[in-house]
Amino acid sequence: MKIRLLLYFFLCFIFCFLNFLEDLQEASLPLALTEVILIFPMSFGFTLGVFFIYRRIVKIPFYLSKNELNRKLFLYSIGIVIVLLLSLILRFISLQLFNDDKNSQFFDTLFFAFFGIVGVFVFFVFSIEAYLASEQQKNELRIKLYEVELDSLNDKYISLKNQLNPHFIFNCFSNIVSLIDKDSEKAIRFVEELSSVFRYNLTTSEELLVKLSDELKLLESYIKLQKIRHEGSLHFDIKIDASKLPFLIPPLTLEVLVENSLKHTIFDKSNPLYISIYSIGDLLVIENNYSPKAIMETESLGIGLKSIEKQFRLLGKKLPTFKIENNLFKVELSLIDPSDA
Structure with a gap:
């Protein structure tokens, strides 16, 4: 008036x-x-x-x-x-x-x-x-x-997460089954560490984005899981700028990327898998030595990687890049500033 x-x-x-x-x-x-x-x-x-x-x-x-x-x-x-x-x-x-x-x-x-x-x-x-x-x-x-579009994007995003989580959990159970046949003691330790992963998964089930620091904590538990299964065959090197820890990424991003490396790469104790995770400016880089399994479609991003890409697209953020460089499979993700979320 x-x-x-x-x-x-x-x-x-x-x-x-x-x-x-x-x-x-x-x-x-x-x-x-x-x-x-x-x-x-x-x-x-x-x-x-x-x-x-x-x-x-x-x-x-x-x-x-x-x-x-x-x-x-x-x-x-x-x-x-x-x-x-x-x-x-x-x-x-x-x-x-x-x-x-x-x-x-x-x-x-x-x-x-x-x-x-x-x-x-x-x-x-x-x-x-x-x-x-x-x-x-x-x-x-x-x-x-705009509100309808936002609700639609949110529904699509949640749908992607619902697609991604069972995919992740299914692979974990597959790992347990394979360990039970080989080493029941390792299988028990695997299940104990898996409980930490599931607890985190439940607490972030409704979150669109989580802090990088929280994802790294989960990654520690996930790395313990994989080292139990692939004892002596895995090496991780994580170097993240402390100032980037409050930045945001979609939940389970790091776990899915590590899982993709395990699933698509040939490795054993004589030829270990080296996975490096580090930050460059506002980019998070995840890379591993490139030795693809012959039966895998090396051109394909896989379900997990495609889901991550779609999540960034729905969030309106810069899409991640996937490339092979100097015999390394490299993924670059844009870290999301909390003020822009």
């Missing part, structure tokens, strides 16, 4: 100022100022009157029940009626107060002058209000569409 009042105050001021400049060319400064002092409050008061009439009209149930086209027709039909009534009232007042000639015609030049002036004010205010109302509706529609 205050913004509207300021808008009409400013517009009336401009109107009166332009009128003042015009009068100044034909009359003296005192006379021009006197006219401004008379015209400004009258024009502003008349504009406010029309504004409040408009506000009353748009709250009428009949108006609200119509579609957009019929609303405009109804609004401007009422506007014409208002213009006619106000012109008649002003003409009647002028005859009673300022005209001693009883033979003057009611519908003379002065009446049509009133009609034109009142019409300009009424349709000026109505047009501004209709435009502002239309813009407000568009903005509200944009907000609703």
